Amino acid sequence: MSREKMNAALLYGVKDLRVESIDKPEVGPGEALVKVKAATTCGTDVKIFQRGYVGGVIQYPTVFGHEWAGDVVEVGEGVSWLKRGMRVRAGNSSPCLRCKMCEKGNYNLCEDMMWLWGAYAEYIKVPARMVRLNMQEIPAHLSYEEAAITEPLACVLHGVEEAQVKLGDTVAIIGAGPVGLLHLLTAEKMGVEKVIVSDLVDERLQIAQQLGAEEIVNAKQEEPVEKVRQLTGGYGADVVIEAIGLPATWEQALRMVRKGGTVLEFGGCPPETEIKVRTELLHYGEVTVLGTFHTTPAHFKKALSLIASGTIKVKPLTTRKMKLDEIKDAFGILTTSKSDLKIAVLP
Ligand SMILES: [Zn+2]
Numbered sequence: 001m002s003r004e005k006m007n008a009a010l011l012y013g014v015k016d017l018r019v020e021s022i023d024k025p026e027v028g029p030g031e032a033l034v035k036v037k038a039a040t041t042c043g044t045d046v047k048i049f050q051r052g053y054v055g056g057v058i059q060y061p062t063v064f065g066h067e068w069a070g071d072v073v074e075v076g077e078g079v080s081w082l083k084r085g086m087r088v089r090a091g092n093s094s095p096c097l098r099c100k101m102c103e104k105g106n107y108n109l110c111e112d113m114m115w116l117w118g119a120y121a122e123y124i125k126v127p128a129r130m131v132r133l134n135m136q137e138i139p140a141h142l143s144y145e146e147a148a149i150t151e152p153l154a155c156v157l158h159g160v161e162e163a164q165v166k167l168g169d170t171v172a173i174i175g176a177g178p179v180g181l182l183h184l185l186t187a188e189k190m191g192v193e194k195v196i197v198s199d200l201v202d203e204r205l206q207i208a209q210q211l212g213a214e215e216i217v218n219a220k221q222e223e224p225v226e227k228v229r230q231l232t233g234g235y236g237a238d239v240v241i242e243a244i245g246l247p248a249t250w251e252q253a254l255r256m257v258r259k260g261g262t263v264l265e266f267g268g269c270p271p272e273t274e275i276k277v278r279t280e281l282l283h284y285g286e287v288t289v290l291g292t293f294h295t296t297p298a299h300f301k302k303a304l305s306l307i308a309s310g311t312i313k314v315k316p317l318t319t320r321k322m323k324l325d326e327i328k329d330a331f332g333i334l335t336t337s338k339s340d341l342k343i344a345v346l347p
């Protein structure tokens with residue numbers, strides 16, 4: 001018996017991405033099959049495309065892509081809440097709820113996390129644990145492209161909560177890529193006094209300004225640490241968020257914060273890299289330095305609600321739409337273009 005086929009983008013190695021016909025997944029008890037209507041590209045995907053998987057081993061070939069939304073086409077036995085035709089999003093993770101980290105409430109650090117890849121395809125199978133813990137119906141008025149951005153926003157919400165951004169704060173954000181801009185949109189909604197965004201690319205800084213940044217700094221033209229100090233009466237920002245993922249900018253963030261302030265090192269750096277922290281900064285300066293990783297099912301739900309209500313307007317982050325067949329070109333654009341943020345890949 002020959003199985004049904006579907007098109008999917010398979011990564012065979014660094015910069016080797018091919019659209020091929022593969023077996024369409026079959027659905028077992030508790031699972032669901034979804035027809036992908038939009039999958040958005042993400043900085044993580046670009047990193048994997050350019051230099052291989054960053055946080056572990058990758059088994060090639062692999063279908064990748066993890067931000068998506070679509071229509072339910074098949075529902076496995078034992079799932080009562082899902083119906084065929086329902087518009088949904090899911091993943092890209094669900095914790096086990098049993099390990100030590102889950103027991104402590106650190107669901108994002110679960111030691112048996114289930115990850116879901118394979119959004120650049122016609123269909124995606126959602127495993128049973130994810131159907132239970134991290135799959136939501138999306139409201140009728142919301143586009144698939146917007147719903148797909150739930151995942152990065154969920155990560156950002158976890159970050160800003162941990163960093164305890166407060167009413168009236170001045171927040172400095174290093175990096176005006178999609179994640180830096182999501183931090184900007186979120187901070188603005190939290191009632192901050194001022195957001196200062198720095199980047200090397202004018203086009204991106206202009207988008208940051210359109211999205212509400214009170215101050216923008218091109219780090220090629222102005223020394224960003226000095227500029228942040230100058231814009232804060234010499235003190236430094238209350239909260240500094242690094243949204244690039246390089247040791248140099250992690251260290252730069254430490255020089256931008258005020259005494260008693262918080263530095264959120266959000267961008268994941270290349271493996272085995274290190275930074276230097278002056279002890280005086282922590283002791284006399286009482287600066288809190290923290291990193292956050294990924295997010296939790298509760299934040300996924302919150303992120304989708306904030307997108308659906310229009311509280312956080314994610315539409316401007318998708319700067320282009322392309323077909324699944326053109327995915328190789330899409331990643332080519334993302335590795336070279338300065339003004340593109342996210343590309344929505346459509347079937
Ligand atoms: Zn992502």
Ligand SMILES: [Zn+2]
Pocket residue numbers: 095096097098099100101102103109110111112113
């Ligand atoms: Zn766990």
